[in-house]
Amino acid sequence: MLIIQLAINGIAVGCIYALVALGLVLIYKATEAVNFAQGDLMMLGAFFALTFISFGGLPFWVGLALAIIGMAAVGMIMERLVLRPILGQPQFAVIMVTIGVGFILRSGATMIPGWGTSSQALPTPFSNQTLDVAGLVMAQEHLAIIGATVILCALLYGFFRHTRFGIAMQAASQNQLAAAYMGIPIKRVSAATWAIAAAVAALGGVLLAPIALVEANMGFVVLKAFPAAVLGGFASLPGAVIGGVVIGLIEVFSGRYISDTARNLAPFVVLLAVLVIRPEGLFAEPKKRRA
Amino acid sequence: MRFLFKTNYEQDVRLFQHGGQVFWYAVLAVLVLVAPLVLSxxxxxxxxxxxxxxxxxxxxxxxxxxxxxxxxxxxxxxGIGAYGEAYLLSKGVPFPISMLLAALIAGATGFLIGLPTLRLSGVYLAIATFGFALIVSEILAKWESVTRGFNGFRVPRIVMFGETLRQDWHLYYISLAVLVVVILGVLNLLRSPTGRAFIAIRDSEVAAQSLGVNLTVYKTLAFALSAAITGLAGALYAHKLNFLSPDGFNIILSIQLLLMIVVGGLGSLHGAVFGALFVGALPSVIGILRGELPRVIAEQPGLEPLIFGLILVLTIIFEPYGIYGRWLKLKLYFQLFPLYRRATFRRTKAFLKSGRR
Structure with a gap:
């Protein structure tokens, strides 16, 4: 019984990592850049929701929708201002630029009146309610996280498989120059990718809010999303979700059966081990090397 | 404008290209040597x-x-260099040897971690080193028999020639000497086949490999050397701090080091030194700024990371070669006056080249 209980907690925690990892993978797939500011976008999304719901007094679902739309706009602005100018520059430049943006967002959030440096609770319909199923206690916020992750995955899967724009995004990610020759609007694709990734981050932020409080440093959860994304191969959406869940499970079980230090370290030990043994991730199809 | 007329290959590998450089570096050397007599x-x-x-x-x-x-x-x-130095000194190893051993330990760690991870490229390497750094900082906190954990580690003073060195100018001259030796060493390395191989790998792995550069060997070598030099800096940093605590060597410091070389100018040793000047001076400048700004802004604790982030982003967008790049442009402007053209340095339009395999 304990094991099943732990497993449910692990999956719920893992789904949070999966949501952040999804954002990372989306951007990597489309622009081959790693967004080190993904966690900070998540933080910003949670603060948007907090502003609309707690300060603005809007109903939860309206506030959530507004936060997601707002963050999509932030993602587009960020792409236009910061990433468009360095389109085509080496990956290193993108890594450093997103680290810089992360710094700006994190310290900027502490300066906005009402957001500040203290942590705040975001009331959600799932807070502090539990569901008893056959002797298992499940927090509703955990179930909401798992449910939202599953729905989001299905949506993204459908988008990339069956819509014109989703296929254009995949093409742009595989070969930017060839995609441009085929008439795919590279710049619009890039902007849309960042908008979607920021919107996913907003959702992640709101879902994380009941578990961890809303504060400027909540973006550091991205540290755990990297192992998740790497485990899944970094270019695979289902891989990111499975990777996130695996990392969540490893964390919860090593924390319970070994020690708290092990809980903190395990994701990174797994990360290094995966990189050494199978750098293409557990779920990527092997590819031939190109020049 | 100076024209260099090269008559033999020796001229290309000379440390100083012309008399002007000899003069200005001599001036710099004198200034740096007498500075402690004048400064506070x-x-x-x-x-x-x-x-x-x-x-x-x-x-x-x-x-x-x-x-x-x-x-x-x-x-x-x-961190490994700093703790290595402190531990070795406390065990009675004399100073210059302890510093070299600390660098060796850092270099060996770099070699061990580089061996598997350097098969990876680009993003994966960045993430792997990131994970490695988190693991090391956790070990520094938990391995209390060596690092004394969160109790902190008081670094023993340097003892040389029977004297205990505790003045600021002692550390100044020691660091200066180490810096000069390191710069000369790296300059020499970069003019050797090994250094050429490093640069070839940077410019194109595929091209380097087809010219016979063994990627794994040279990447691991670069990683180990880089780790050893950073460990050397760590050993001196331990004496600057006097008191080590494991949370001092976190991801923020790693990013500051990167910020330093990006802002200074990637791909030049001048850049590393300019960047160090910049990062060293920035907190003081921000401190002065805080006095001038209105209180509402000045009392914000997030001001410093905000300015760091802004500088990083603006540098990458507007001046990818950093302070040193700007310096080269200025120099060329005056050398060519009034014929300088901005287009000389305009970036060509580029499409993303896939590093994915």
Whole structure:
């Protein structure tokens, strides 16, 4: 019984990592850049929701929708201002630029009146309610996280498989120059990718809010999303979700059966081990090397 | 405008290309040597800190600027160097030897971690080093028999020639000497076949490989050397701090080291030194700014990271070659006056080249 209980907690925690990892993978797939500011976008999304719901007094679902739309706009602005100018520059430049943006967002959030440096609770319909199923206690916020992750995955899967724009995004990610020759609007694709990734981050932020409080440093959860994304191969959406869940499970079980230090370290030990043994991730199809 | 007429190959590998350089570097050497006589104790201490940062910067520059490998975990090597130095000194190993051993330990760690991870490219390497740094900082906190954990580690004073060195200017001259040796060493390395191989790997792995450069060997070598130099800086940093605590060597420090070489100018040793000056001076400048700004802004604790972030982003967008790049442009402007054209340095339009395999 304990094991099943732990497993449910692990999956719920893992789904949070999966949501952040999804954002990372989306951007990597489309622009081959790693967004080190993904966690900070998540933080910003949670603060948007907090502003609309707690300060603005809007109903939860309206506030959530507004936060997601707002963050999509932030993602587009960020792409236009910061990433468009360095389109085509080496990956290193993108890594450093997103680290810089992360710094700006994190310290900027502490300066906005009402957001500040203290942590705040975001009331959600799932807070502090539990569901008893056959002797298992499940927090509703955990179930909401798992449910939202599953729905989001299905949506993204459908988008990339069956819509014109989703296929254009995949093409742009595989070969930017060839995609441009085929008439795919590279710049619009890039902007849309960042908008979607920021919107996913907003959702992640709101879902994380009941578990961890809303504060400027909540973006550091991205540290755990990297192992998740790497485990899944970094270019695979289902891989990111499975990777996130695996990392969540490893964390919860090593924390319970070994020690708290092990809980903190395990994701990174797994990360290094995966990189050494199978750098293409557990779920990527092997590819031939190109020049 | 100076024209260099080259008559033999020797001229290309000379340390100084022409008499002007000899003159200006001699002036710089004299200035740096007499500075502690003129400056206040506080400024001498700050200058020593800048030298230590510059040593670490040269180490990271060798890896990121010349071999093209990004490390988000160099604070770990700084930490290993610092703790190695403190531990060895407390066990009675005399000073210069302890510093070299600390660098050796950092280098060996770099070698061990580089061996598996350097098969990876670009983003994966960045993330792997990132994970490695987190693991190291956790070990520093938990391995209490060596690092004394969160109780902190008081670093023993340097004893040389029977004297205990505790003045700021002692550390100033020691750091300066180490910096000069490191810079000359790296300069020499870069003019050797090994250094050429590093640069070839940076510019194109495929091309380097087809010219017979063994990627694994040279990447691991670059990583180990870079780690060792950073460890050397760490050993000196331990004496600058006097008191080590494991949370000092975190991801923020790693990012500051990267920021330093990016702002200074990637791909040049000048850049590492300019960057160190910049990062060393920035907190003081921000401190002065806080006095001038209205209180509402000045009292914000997030001001410093905000300015760091802004500078990083603006540098990458507007001046990808950093302070040194700007310096070269200025120099060319005056040399060619009034014929300088902006287009000389205009970036060509580029499409993303896939590094994915």
């Amino acid at each position: 104790d506080y400024l001498v201490g700050e200058a020593a800190f800048v030298f230590i940062l510059a040593i670490a910067g040269v180490g990271l520059m060798l890896l990121t600027g010349y071999t093209g490998l990004v490390s988000l975990g160099h604070a770990a090597f700084l």
